Amino acid sequence: MHIVVEEVTARLEQRSQKRRQAYLARLQEAAERPARQHLGCSNLAHALAAQPEDARLIMKQGGAPHIAIISSYNDLLSAHQPLHDYPEQLKVALARVGATAQFAAGVPAMCDGITQGAPGMQLSLFSRDLIAQATAIGLTHAIFDGGLYLGVCDKIVPGLLIGALHFGHLPAVFVPAGPMRSGLANKDKAAVRQRFVSGAATRQELLAAEQAAYHEAGTCTFYGTANTNQLLMEAMGLHVPGSAFVHPHTPLRDALTAEAARLVARNSLKGERYLPVGRQVDARALVNAVVALLASGGSTNHTLHLPAIARAAGYELQWEDFAELSRVVPLLARVYPNGAADVNQFQAAGGPAWLLRELLGGGLLHADVPNAAAGGLAAYTQEAWLDQGRLSWRELPVQSAAPEILRNLAEPFSSEGGLRLLQGNLGRAIIKTSAMPASALRVRAQARVFDDEATVQQAYAANELQGDLILVVRFQGPRANGMPELHKLMPLLANLQQAGQRVALVTDGRLSGASGQVPAALHLTPEAALGGPLAWLQDGDWIELDAVQGILSVEQDVSEWAKRQPASVPKNTPAGYGLHLFAQQRRLVGPADQGATILEWED
Structure with a gap:
């Protein structure tokens, strides 16, 4: 391990000791709470009322995991529109491993792109905490053994994670939808915006450029907060490995979504490998997230979100931690606005797996962190693919195919983070x-x-x-x-x-x-x-x-x-x-x- 990464992690643990101990005590208290079979008969009947008969039988017997699905689906956000069919896909996948699920809550999700420059943007940051509270409303029924969290964009993923951490005795897997295909290049879109504010482009030209950039379902293709969220979920081990930037409505995306269901059932208290999210998100995972943010030139919004996430897990992550790590973490990626490439080109060049592999090789990430996939963080340095229709993972090439987008640790774009x-x-x-x-x-x-x-x-x-x-x-x-x-x-x-x-x-x-x-x-x-x-x-x-x-x-x-x-x-x-x-x-x-x-x- 790099000495600075070790020192920052140690200081984070030391300053947070009292808060973290109190958090873990609450987690343990929740984990020891009687299972849903100890609910009153009327309470349990309400939970079972709308379930199919086979699910009712499984839930009453109590031996199999029962999973909450929390989703930010709406069809106002292009990034979240693909989530429409996920709940049924996840229920089918869970049934294959003998588990059950219910759609426990829908959380609000607003589009910063629509509200930019308008009064509604004043609610954007506050929506993160509201999403966390809405997540708690779904989980507070106390009948679940784990959670699947469906979300992509700016405040949504941090809000879901904060909510999940307040139910830290449950395992969690985050399920993204993936980016839209590349449209008008981001630098060309930005150029039209600049021409418009100077009076050199008409409103019709501006609208045409914006529609050419934002043209279908999926996440916007620049490396802003939404896509930084997805990279950080990989670095923290909360995704199925390799799922950040796979397109919606593809066989590979469907396979990754089904795998999320299998993993959360396996990681539940009734599964093979109990992994509560409150123990998974520890000081090492938080430092890994900061390192990945810096090495990728990610969103400034995460200097707000990561401290808030850390506080939810009982930690006091400080801006000084970001600054100290930034001095030793090199910039390895050039993705718009830090370069010309969009996230689809970033993914094609190696994506999060390449970045995490390089950082791990340089001792800049904690390798032995618990994660949804098991096997340490090395599981997130491989590329997901379909091998004759079966989900599998493979090693990436040693040399970058696009050094203008992704660099090796020995030849970074900058010796410091962003x-x-x-x-x-x-x-x-x-x-x-x-x-x-x-x-x-x-x-x-x-x-x-x-x-x-x-x-x-x-x-x-x-x-x-x-x-x-x-x-x-x-x-x-x-x-x-x-x-x-x-x-x-x-x-x-x-x-x-x-x-x-x-x-x-x-x-x-x-x-x-x-x-x-x-x-x-x-x-x-x-x-x-x-x-x-x-x-x-x-x-x-x-x-x-x-x-x-x-x-x-x-x-x-x-x-x-x-x-x-x-x-x-x-x-x-x-x-x-x-x-x-x-x-x-x-x-x-x-x-x-x-x-x-x-x-x-x-x-």
Whole structure:
């Protein structure tokens, strides 16, 4: 093992000892609870009422696993539309091994692509914790021996995993749907977006480009949060090996889905190999997830999601852990926005299996972690395929077939990972550097301060964003408005950058997982709504953003700000989007560096 990986893991375990012990005690208490056969007769009858007669008989006898299916299916999200038929497929596969299942809960799943730049985006991050709560509602009937979790996109998979970890005595297998086929290249789509915001492309041209990129069922093909989710599920051993990026509606995808059912039954308390998810997701699994995130140049959103997942499992994962690992984990993948390739090309070049094999070979991953497939993490370094119709796995070639997409550990794209921690008198923030040119790593310029995304767009349209500048967009944190993504700012900032201006973004909000070449200090904590320094910033203040040294500072004595009046949180909450229903979440949510979550174990 690499010494830094060992040290980070050891510190994570040490600082989390009390919390983790309390979590495991709750897990053990739940595992020892009487089985469903000890339910009252009326309670059990309700659970059996809608089941076929053969399933009723098996459930009453109590000797076989009974599995919960939790799904985020809807046909609004292209990535989740293929999940429509999965419950019946999984029930059939479970029946083959003598097990039963019930569809226990559907969880909400919103599309960030539809809500980008609209008020509905203010509910996106909060939906993660709501998904965890909805998962708990399905599992709380206390009749299940394991869970199959069907989901793909941004907040959905983290929410499902947080929910599953609150039922950590049950085994869990995550079941993805796979990406859509490649359409218009992501870089060409981005170019049309930039042309549109500058007035050089019509709305009809923009819509045509977007429809050519997002054109069928399946996950979007850029390497944003949704696809990073799938890679991390492989790195944490929560998938059937090799299932992350196989297309929907193919024989291989069907075989992988059936295998998920077999594995969760086998890993249940009534199966051959009891593996509760709360013990599976330990410090080693969490560190493996961070390493895979860094080596692949994955989504900044996971600096929120992984700490929240860790807290659900009794751990205190810190941004410092990400930063320390980033210094020793090399960047091995170039997938859009970190390169030209999409996830289908990434998969064809070797995909997650190649990446994990290289990292394991370099001692950068814990190999001996428990996982759904058994056999340690090495099981996830092989490629899934159908051998005469039978699901099998095979070794990948030693040399990369596409070195412009995937590199060997000895010849990385960069010696460091793609995320860094910024600190200074403005607070703490995360920056993604894997897609940035070296010339953009340091920016010193005067601030242009805005309180929302829309006014930035108006200033750009009025040609008011001139010269070098650091764009500050505040009151975008979880307490202010739910921490929406500010993806609509990227095309205009990219245009300014390409015009020769030195530009950067500083915000207590988020960006899409597809954030790229413009330096962006994200998730700034403390946020402006809680009296963070952003609330005192004014146009013209000089700011230094140095991603090399890890500095984010205003060049002014902050004590002089006592002469200023801090800006107030904008009170406008648009009607018709359901935002008022989430006022309690805004009041209770924790800081970004602790996962921006409302969910906690009781002390």
